[in-house]
Amino acid sequence: MSVHFKLRSRLCSIIMPRSTYYQFLFTATLGCFLFVGLVEGLGIGISTIRDLTLEPGQNETIVIQLSGRLKKSTILFAESSNKDICTIENVTIPAGWNSSVRTRVIALKVGQTDVTFNSSSSELTGLDSVFTKVSVVHSIPLHVVNAVIGWIYFVAWSVSFYPQIFENWRRKSVVGLNFDFLGLNLTGFLAYGFYNVGMFWVKEIQVEYKAQFGLHSVNPVQPNDVFFTIHAVFITTVTILQCCIYERGGQRMSYIGIGLVVLAWLVAAVGLVLALTNTLTWLTYLNFFSYIKLVITLVKYIPQGYMNCRRKSTEGWSIGNVLLDFTGGTFSLLQMFLIAYNTDDWTTLFGDFTKFGLGALSILFDLFFMLQHYVLFPVSKREKHVQNADNVVANSTDDNEPLLKASHA
Numbered sequence: 139m140s141v142h143f144k145l146r147s148r149l150c151s152i153i154m155p156r157s158t159y160y161q162f163l164f165t166a167t168l169g170c171f172l173f174v175g176l177v178e179g180l181g182i183g184i185s186t187i188r189d190l191t192l193e194p195g196q197n198e199t200i201v202i203q204l205s206g207r208l209k210k211s212t213i214l215f216a217e218s219s220n221k222d223i224c225t226i227e228n229v230t231i232p233a234g235w236n237s238s239v240r241t242r243v244i245a246l247k248v249g250q251t252d253v254t255f256n257s258s259s260s261e262l263t264g265l266d267s268v269f270t271k272v273s274v275v276h277s278i279p280l281h282v283v284n285a286v287i288g289w290i291y292f293v294a295w296s297v298s299f300y301p302q303i304f305e306n307w308r309r310k311s312v313v314g315l316n317f318d319f320l321g322l323n324l325t326g327f328l329a330y331g332f333y334n335v336g337m338f339w340v341k342e343i344q345v346e347y348k349a350q351f352g353l354h355s356v357n358p359v360q361p362n363d364v365f366f367t368i369h370a371v372f373i374t375t376v377t378i379l380q381c382c383i384y385e386r387g388g389q390r391m392s393y394i395g396i397g398l399v400v401l402a403w404l405v406a407a408v409g410l411v412l413a414l415t416n417t418l419t420w421l422t423y424l425n426f427f428s429y430i431k432l433v434i435t436l437v438k439y440i441p442q443g444y445m446n447c448r449r450k451s452t453e454g455w456s457i458g459n460v461l462l463d464f465t466g467g468t469f470s471l472l473q474m475f476l477i478a479y480n481t482d483d484w485t486t487l488f489g490d491f492t493k494f495g496l497g498a499l500s501i502l503f504d505l506f507f508m509l510q511h512y513v514l515f516p517v518s519k520r521e522k523h524v525q526n527a528d529n530v531v532a533n534s535t536d537d538n539e540p541l542l543k544a545s546h547a
Contacts, residue, residue, distance in 0.1 A: 182206035192245035207236035212259035220251040245274040248482045294466035299373040301458025311385040314454015318395030318441035326434035329427040331367040346421040439503040452511045464504035
C-alpha cells in the first residue's frame with residue numbers, strides 16, 4: 139500500500155469510521171461502473187448540419203460528429219432521397235475513433251433532397267432522426283437576397299401596426315377607425331397565435347406532425363412567426379384600449395362583426411371538445427385556428443373599406459399602416475416567386491395557393507385603400523367631407539344602427 143493511500147485512509151478514519159469509509163468507497167466504485175455501463179448501453183449517436191445550399195457542380199464537406207468511441211470499425215452509409223440532385227460518399231469510421239468524420243456532397247442539378255445515414259453497427263443509434271437537407275439552387279447570391287427580402291417584409295409587417303396607434307394618439311380620437319376591423323383582426327391574430335405557439339412549443343403536436351409528414355419534415359413555424367404573432371396581439375390590444383379612452387363618436391361593432399367573432403370562437407370551442415374526446419388529433423384541432431385566420435383575412439378589410447366609402451373620407455384610418463402592409467405583402471410575394479425560380483419548385487408557389495391567394499388579396503385591399511386616400515378622397519375633399527362624415531357616424535350610432543348592415547333579399 140502506498141504512502142499516499144495510507145495518509146488518505148488515516149485522514150478518512152478520523153472523519154468517519156473505517157467501516158463506513160469502505161462502504162462509501164465500494165458504493166462510489168460500483169456507481170461509476172454502472173454509469174459507464176449505462177452510457178455504453180445507450181449507444182453512440184451522430185449529429186450533423188441540418189441545411190446545406192449549393193449550386194450545380196459545387197461540392198461541400200459535411201462534418202459528422204460522434205458522441206462516443208466506437209469499439210469496432212463500421213461503415214456509415216449516406217443516401218440521398220433524390221439521387222438526381224446530388225451524390226454523397228459513404229464514410230468508414232475506424233475502431234476507437236471518437237472525433238468527427240467527413241463526407242463530400244456533390245451537387246448535380248437544381249432541386250431539394252434529404253441526405254440520411256444508416257449503418258449495420260449496433261453501436262450507432264438514433265440514425266433515423268439524423269439528416270441534412272440539401273438545396274441545390276441556380277444562384278447562391280439570389281438565395282442570400284431572398285433571406286434579406288424575408289427580413290424586409292418581416293420588419294415592414296411588424297412596424298405596420300404603429301402608424302395607426304400614433305394617428306389615434308395625435309388626434310386623441312378613433313373616429314374613422316372601424317371597430318369591426320379591430321375585432322376581427324384581434325380574433326385572427328389570436329387564432330394565428332394559438333397555431334404558432336402550439337406548433338412551436340407543444341411536443342405532442344410536433345410528434346403528431348412528424349408522424350403525419352415524416353421524421354425529416356421541417357416545422358413550418360419558426361421563432362420569428364411566434365414573435366410576430368405575440369407582438370401583433372399585443373399591439374392590436376393597445377389599439378383597442380385606445381378606442382376605450384379616446385373620442386369615438388359613438389362608434390361600435392356591428393352585429394355582423396360580433397356574429398363573425400362569436401362564430402369563430404364557437405368553431406374553436408367545438409374543435410376543443412372533439413380533441414378532448416379523441417375524435418380529432420391535437421394537430422387537426424390546431425389547424426382549425428389556421429382556417430379561422432384564413433377566413434378572417436378574407437373579410438376583415440371589408441368593413442373599413444365600406445366605412446371609408448360611406449364617410450367619403452379616410453380620416454382616422456392611417457395610410458402609413460396601409461403602405462407598410464403593402465410593402466410587406468409585395469416583398470412576401472416577390473420572395474415566393476424568387477424561391478420558386480431559384481429551386482425550380484413552383485409547387486412552393488401554387489402548391490399552397492391559399493397562402494398565395496390571401497397574400498395577393500391583401501395587396502389588392504391595400505391598393506384599394508390607397509385609391510381611396512389619394513384619388514377618391516384626397517386631402518382637399520377630405521377637409522370638405524370630414525365634418526359630414528363624422529355626422530354620418532354619429533347619426534348612425536345615435537339611431538343604434540351598425541355601420542355595416544346585412545343586406546336583405
